Amino acid sequence: MTKLILASASPRRAQLLQQIGLKFAVKVSGVDENENEKDPARLAKRLALNKANAVAMQLTQGIIIAADTVVCIDGKLLGKPKDSMEAKEMLRSLSGRTHHVLTGVAVIDSENHRTLDHVETTAVKMRHLREEEIDGYVQSGEPFDKAGGYGIQGKAAIFVEKLDGCYFNVVGLPLSALCLMLEEMGVQIWGRS
Numbered sequence: 001m002t003k004l005i006l007a008s009a010s011p012r013r014a015q016l017l018q019q020i021g022l023k024f025a026v027k028v029s030g031v032d033e034n035e036n037e038k039d040p041a042r043l044a045k046r047l048a049l050n051k052a053n054a055v056a057m058q059l060t061q062g063i064i065i066a067a068d069t070v071v072c073i074d075g076k077l078l079g080k081p082k083d084s085m086e087a088k089e090m091l092r093s094l095s096g097r098t099h100h101v102l103t104g105v106a107v108i109d110s111e112n113h114r115t116l117d118h119v120e121t122t123a124v125k126m127r128h129l130r131e132e133e134i135d136g137y138v139q140s141g142e143p144f145d146k147a148g149g150y151g152i153q154g155k156a157a158i159f160v161e162k163l164d165g166c167y168f169n170v171v172g173l174p175l176s177a178l179c180l181m182l183e184e185m186g187v188q189i190w191g192r193s
């Protein structure tokens with residue numbers, strides 16, 4: 001059976017693959033995420049490809065899965081906040097408005113380097129956030145390893161009013177799109193375990 005390798009340090013991505021019953025190994029790419037690209041979709045795609053390629057180069061067989069999630073509002077990219085002040089600023093900018101979450105996904109067959117990529121976009125509308133809610137949320141520590149400074153799967157669930165698109169894409173891996181890519185790569189999704 002073809003081996004799957006998740007090129008990610010994100011516990012969320014591992015959990016999402018586990019949720020759909022896939023068995024996989026984890027190999028962290030360690031790629032530098034500082035790319036000089038302002039277009040959100042191009043950035044998410046490039047970083048996903050960089051992560052997948054970095055791991056594919058170290059292997060001779062197996063299908064590599066990598067992803068990168070970015071948050072975008074008013075054409076501005078929001079990465080992971082570096083401190084509380086930045087986390088609060090991000091949340092204030094998302095308050096009462098709709099933003100977009102884009103996840104770039106790359107799937108590479110390390111045997112022949114055949115590559116598939118995809119960018120999935122989800123629109124997320126947050127309700128108005130009161131200043132004390134922003135403070136409390138930032139104090140919880142949840143924002144810091146997450147693009148846009150929030151995790152929809154955690155306490156920030158109560159901030160989300162409406163979502164248009166794939167929920168799992170916001171958490172870090174668009175599962176339905178990913179499975180179509182894996183099938184295109186010849187991976188059988190059902191009956192693997």
Ligand SMILES: Cc1cn([C@H]2C[C@H](O)[C@@H](COP(=O)(O)OP(=O)(O)OP(=O)(O)O)O2)c(=O)[nH]c1=O
Pocket residue numbers: 007008009010012013028029033051067068069070071101145146147148150151152153170171172
């Ligand atoms: C918007 C949002 C992002 N996130 C997370 C998903 C990603 O893990 C993270 C964005 O950072 P990424 O750089 O995409 O991923 P990562 O650094 O966590 O892991 P790796 O590069 O090794 O794969 O933000 C949530 O968990 N929930 C959310 O609601």
